Amino acid sequence: MNKIVIDKDKFLSLDNEEVIIQLNTDNINLNILGNVIINEIVTKYKNINLKITMNDNSSLIYNRYVHKVGGKLNLEINSNNNTKLIFNNSFYLKNYYKIYVYNNILGNNNKNTIDIKSFNVLNGKIKALGYVDIFKNTNMNNLVENFNIITNNDEENLIIPSIIANSFDVDANHFTTISSIPKSELFYLSLKGIKEEESKKLLRNSFILKNFNNDFIKDKIKKLLEKE
Amino acid sequence: MLEIKNLSVNVSDKCILKNFNLTIKDGEIHALLGINGSGKSTICNAILNHPEYYKTGKIIFDGKDITNEHPENIALMGIFLVSQNPMAIEGVNNIELIRSALASRNEKTNIFKLNEQINEILKNINLDLSFASRDVNVGASGGERKKNEILHLLLLKPKFIILDEIDSGLDIDSLNIIIKSLKKYYNEYKPSILIITHQMKLLSSLKPNYVHVIKNKKISMTGSLDLAKKIENEGFNETFKVSGE
Numbered sequence: 001m002n003k004i005v006i007d008k009d010k011f012l013s014l015d016n017e018e019v020i021i022q023l024n025t026d027n028i029n030l031n032i033l034g035n036v037i038i039n040e041i042v043t044k045y046k047n048i049n050l051k052i053t054m055n056d057n058s059s060l061i062y063n064r065y066v067h068k069v070g071g072k073l074n075l076e077i078n079s080n081n082n083t084k085l086i087f088n089n090s091f092y093l094k095n096y097y098k099i100y101v102y103n104n105i106l107g108n109n110n111k112n113t114i115d116i117k118s119f120n121v122l123n124g125k126i127k128a129l130g131y132v133d134i135f136k137n138t139n140m141n142n143l144v145e146n147f148n149i150i151t152n153n154d155e156e157n158l159i160i161p162s163i164i165a166n167s168f169d170v171d172a173n174h175f176t177t178i179s180s181i182p183k184s185e186l187f188y189l190s191l192k193g194i195k196e197e198e199s200k201k202l203l204r205n206s207f208i209l210k211n212f213n214n215d216f217i218k219d220k221i222k223k224l225l226e227k228e
Numbered sequence: 229m230l231e232i233k234n235l236s237v238n239v240s241d242k243c244i245l246k247n248f249n250l251t252i253k254d255g256e257i258h259a260l261l262g263i264n265g266s267g268k269s270t271i272c273n274a275i276l277n278h279p280e281y282y283k284t285g286k287i288i289f290d291g292k293d294i295t296n297e298h299p300e301n302i303a304l305m306g307i308f309l310v311s312q313n314p315m316a317i318e319g320v321n322n323i324e325l326i327r328s329a330l331a332s333r334n335e336k337t338n339i340f341k342l343n344e345q346i347n348e349i350l351k352n353i354n355l356d357l358s359f360a361s362r363d364v365n366v367g368a369s370g371g372e373r374k375k376n377e378i379l380h381l382l383l384l385k386p387k388f389i390i391l392d393e394i395d396s397g398l399d400i401d402s403l404n405i406i407i408k409s410l411k412k413y414y415n416e417y418k419p420s421i422l423i424i425t426h427q428m429k430l431l432s433s434l435k436p437n438y439v440h441v442i443k444n445k446k447i448s449m450t451g452s453l454d455l456a457k458k459i460e461n462e463g464f465n466e467t468f469k470v471s472g473e
């Protein structure tokens with residue numbers, strides 16, 4: 001798998017490839033052609049403006065994991081025609097993170113799924129904006145935003161959904177859950193004699209990892225979480 | 229030995245059990261019968277100190293008061309609950325769970341040996357070998373979940389087993405497999421067993437030393453396997469009428 005390190009603001013075209021990206025810059029434009037998989041692991045504080053253009057008939061699975069650090073992601077997605085985007089972003093947060101997702105549906109037959117999962121400890125908290133704009137005269141578009149937060153502190157988390165549909169032929173959904181670790185699952189694991197701290201780790205890892213189907217990124221995340 | 233003394237249990241301000249007493253000696257098998265909602269599952273969860281139950285009275289296990297002990301410590305002392313509806317946990321696979329459970333018992337696991345053991349048990353209980361690496365009970369049927377609990381039980385080797393309606397929702401072949409595994413385990417390790425059931429098949433096979441019936445929030449009748457047979461034939465109401473309870 002290619003690793004692309006981006007040090008300067010730039011425009012990057014990806015076509016039929018799976019890559020690991022490391023963003024060392026604030027502004028990046030990704031132009032997606034063909035079938036693309038991007039894996040990104042963030043371990044340093046960053047403010048990123050990321051613009052993704054989904055060209056006609058393209059698909060993108062973007063797996064992103066933020067480990068402990070705060071920061072900000074401004075994500076703008078522009079979907080043209082017959083595209084499929086899955087943006088999976090898991091967080092293990094000890095600091096404040098802002099994620100603003102602007103989803104512009106410009107054409108027809110696009111399917112976008114945004115899945116944000118954050119497990120917050122210490123000072124971890126999240127502010128998330130899910131903004132969807134479905135343009136006029138577009139058809140057969142399907143969007144799902146799914147924001148799940150498990151919080152282990154008293155910090156305030158803020159999720160702001162905003163769906164503007166200028167088309168009658170669209171299926172757009174937003175789901176948010178904010179909760180603590182499920183007590184029923186903790187009790188079940190305790191019945192096996194697993195210590196509470198260990199049970200919490202198992203449930204934390206499962207929550208963070210279930211966003212991903214990709215073994216490469218899962219293994220990397222597991223290694224990072226093992227140290228916690 | 230497990231001793232339950234004058235136990236009362238409230239769940240969400242509702243009294244489920246009152247002045248409940250039961251003693252189970254090492255190696256004994258006891259069965260607990262009762263109509264739906266009589267508190268059978270409550271006593272199982274109360275023994276494991278379910279955090280949402282309010283209790284008064286005492287539960288003593290091997291001479292130690294476990295009434296308010298943490299559930300994981302009770303499990304580590306050797307009590308294993310096969311719950312009526314084993315839950316599914318997405319993202320935690322069976323091997324991870326088993327390794328964590330063994331690590332809590334300070335058992336060093338050789339992953340290759342453990343895999344062999346797991347595969348052997350899975351074959352014996354007629355579960356697909358992929359179960360080991362699958363998320364705990366995710367996508368599993370009721371019967372598969374019960375068998376998965378048996379997998380955990382056989383690996384964790386408890387000395388006190390609570391079977392909360394392990395036979396509910398099981399086809400006859402699966403029930404026979406589970407009974408065979410439990411009998412083999414009993415013959416080898418002689419654990420104490422508390423069985424909650426509505427069916428004679430399990431009782432006829434495991435042959436409990438005592439059969440108890442819960443009524444009015446406590447054990448109201450105790451007998452042998454014949455009592456269970458009588459209830460199977462005549463029902464709870466008729467059995468209580470004849471005995472004058």
